[in-house]
Amino acid sequence: MKIIFLGSGGSVPTKDRGLPAVLIEYLNELFLFDCGEGTLRQIMICSSKRNGKNKGKNEKINFMNINKIFITHFHADHIAGLIGIMNTMNFLERRSNMEIYGGKGISNLIKNLPVPKDAMQFIKIYEISEGQVVEGKGYKIIPFKTQHISESFGFVFEEKEKRKFLKEKAIALGIPEGKLYSKLQNGESINLDGKIIGPEDVLSESIKGRKIVYTGDTMPCENTIKFADDCDILIHDSTYSNIDIDKISDHGHTTALQAAEIAKKANAKSLFLIHISQRYANSKILEDEARKVFENSCVVEDFMSVQISAPPENKISVN
Numbered sequence: 001m002k003i004i005f006l007g008s009g010g011s012v013p014t015k016d017r018g019l020p021a022v023l024i025e026y027l028n029e030l031f032l033f034d035c036g037e038g039t040l041r042q043i044m045i046c047s048s049k050r051n052g053k054n055k056g057k058n059e060k061i062n063f064m065n066i067n068k069i070f071i072t073h074f075h076a077d078h079i080a081g082l083i084g085i086m087n088t089m090n091f092l093e094r095r096s097n098m099e100i101y102g103g104k105g106i107s108n109l110i111k112n113l114p115v116p117k118d119a120m121q122f123i124k125i126y127e128i129s130e131g132q133v134v135e136g137k138g139y140k141i142i143p144f145k146t147q148h149i150s151e152s153f154g155f156v157f158e159e160k161e162k163r164k165f166l167k168e169k170a171i172a173l174g175i176p177e178g179k180l181y182s183k184l185q186n187g188e189s190i191n192l193d194g195k196i197i198g199p200e201d202v203l204s205e206s207i208k209g210r211k212i213v214y215t216g217d218t219m220p221c222e223n224t225i226k227f228a229d230d231c232d233i234l235i236h237d238s239t240y241s242n243i244d245i246d247k248i249s250d251h252g253h254t255t256a257l258q259a260a261e262i263a264k265k266a267n268a269k270s271l272f273l274i275h276i277s278q279r280y281a282n283s284k285i286l287e288d289e290a291r292k293v294f295e296n297s298c299v300v301e302d303f304m305s306v307q308i309s310a311p312p313e314n315k316i317s318v319n
């Protein structure tokens with residue numbers, strides 16, 4: 001499971017930061033969360049050899065394989081990139097469905113974008129509400145309400161619980177390798193020479209899956225703490241430093257310090273600060289501020305990739 005940050009800035013793009021776009025790669029599926037202006041170009045840069053420095057080690061991303069896009073809210077810095085992606089997919093004759101999820105009104109919004117009519121043939125639009133789970137192979141995605149100046153959602157990306165097949169137990173029970181293994185793995189009982197063997201005889205206890213939470217734009221809110229409970233990675237709005245707290249009351253955002261407090265209360269394992277205002281050319285100030293409260297904090301940079309190893313280790317590595 002991997003996260004690739006395509007845009008780490010907020011509201012205004014800078015030479016170092018694109019606008020919000022977070023890509024999650026899981027079992028060969030690509031999920032995009034928010035799609036700020038220039039997201040497609042960010043994907044191209046990320047995939048190009050020219051991006052050979054320490055950040056984003058030439059992640060090969062085939063944007064034609066993005067199957068699901070989740071939009072936190074309709075501010076332009078989170079949606080303007082949709083036009084480019086839809087237009088280019090259509091130009092390259094995409095025909096397989098691409099699903100776009102967002103709050104009430106997303107359908108009208110997408111239908112009125114200046115893209116060719118043909119593009120609308122492969123786009124499927126879904127209006128979401130809190131707790132309405134989007135499920136797929138091995139994962140579920142859960143929207144939750146955040147607190148911004150317009151209706152806004154965060155998303156939980158959670159791997160489903162798994163039970164490991166304990167081969168040594170199967171061997172000890174004399175089960176021949178092959179079809180019977182698959183049956184047990186699929187939760188079925190088998191009859192072995194008149195003896196009934198159930199999945200519980202050869203499967204481990206349930207192992208909790210990996211969990212990533214992305215807030216989009218939000219003020220600090222209780223709902224994030226609730227939905228981010230025990231997550232591996234919390235990607236939280238951190239538009240400002242707490243030094244500038246007086247300037248943020250009207251904008252519905254969070255400071256690095258406040259994001260750290262949320263991460264701590266949610267018992268998150270790590271915090272990634274995103275939606276960084278253009279006023280912080282040196283974002284170290286934000287990282288230092290967050291680390292005073294929550295040690296495992298990191299400011300997101302464009303093209304940074306973060307990997308979480310399989311449970312139960314859930315080891316996080318940043319590139």
Ligand SMILES: [Zn+2]
Nearest residue numbers: 010011077217
């Ligand atoms: Zn924003």
Ligand SMILES: [Zn+2]
Nearest residue numbers: 073075148217
């Ligand atoms: Zn916003």
